[in-house]
Amino acid sequence: MQRMETDMRISVQHDDFDVAAEVAVLRGRDSRVGAVAVFVGTVREMNDSGSESISEPVSVQAMTLEHYPGMTEKALAKIVSDATHRFNILGATVIHRIGELKPLDQIVLVAVKSAHRGDAFDACRFIMDYLKTQAPFWKKETMAKGAHWVDARESDDEAAARWQLPSDR
Amino acid sequence: MNIKIVYLARxxxxxxxxxxxLTLASASPTLGDVLAALRERGEPWSYELGEGRAVRAAINHEMATSTDALVHAGDEIAFFPPVTGG
Structure with missing residues (x-):
């Protein structure tokens, strides 16, 4: 967990997070804030990923998230810092869980505050799109028939490319 | 010179x-030289780190953009599949 000048909070944690509490902390007593955009990613039960080995949706029993300690926090801080330079935002919180998760569990929170909604919406989407291709997390799904690593999706690279950022820097 | 190599996920x-x-003979190796040294071990290294495999790398916790990137003594090089977080 880090706090920086631009009111940035980054956390990589096993524990669940409370969206309302995080939004309250992000807003604080900052009366410049007119908008908070929040994205929450959750674990789906039905896998319909583009994995070539899976043609039919399969029920996911558990999802294990691995990361690269040391790099993850730096990569997330860089993504938020880039968003701060690109959009007129007042602060952001990014929380990403690791370890074993179950369907319905929360995985990731991105919350952004700004004076007006456009910057909050855009920065929130930018941070998620960029996180998907740049932050060192890997998902492993456990099904009845065994576990497999989730394949990266081309659509994620395309989403990041929308912001005219190289997906592999 | 010596470097640390980290492998992640799959x-x-x-x-x-x-x-x-890993000990490298070259005094100023590139990321490509590190990959070549590992591939010379044969299977499974040559396949998993081979041309055409989706392998990403980071040097000292920064995403590497090119196999021409220079590697220095004491560096931490990580190899991993394309990321799938979020």
Missing amino acids: LREALGCSEEM
Whole structure:
């Protein structure tokens, strides 16, 4: 967990997070804030990923998230810092869980505050799109028939490319 | 010179190795030289780190953009599949 000048909070944690509490902390007593955009990613039960080995949706029993300690926090801080330079935002919180998760569990929170909604919406989407291709997390799904690593999706690279950022820097 | 190599996620499992120290003969190797040295070990290294495999790398926790990137003594090089977080 880090706090920086631009009111940035980054956390990589096993524990669940409370969206309302995080939004309250992000807003604080900052009366410049007119908008908070929040994205929450959750674990789906039905896998319909583009994995070539899976043609039919399969029920996911558990999802294990691995990361690269040391790099993850730096990569997330860089993504938020880039968003701060690109959009007129007042602060952001990014929380990403690791370890074993179950369907319905929360995985990731991105919350952004700004004076007006456009910057909050855009920065929130930018941070998620960029996180998907740049932050060192890997998902492993456990099904009845065994576990497999989730394949990266081309659509994620395309989403990041929308912001005219190289997906592999 | 010596560098530390870290393997993550599917690649760690495929190689049966999470980290190791590697000694390189060259005084100013590139990321490509590191990959070449590892591929010379034969299977499974040559396949898992081979041309055409989706392998990403980081040098000292920064995403590497090119196999021409220079590697220095004491660096931590990580190899991993394309990321799938979020």
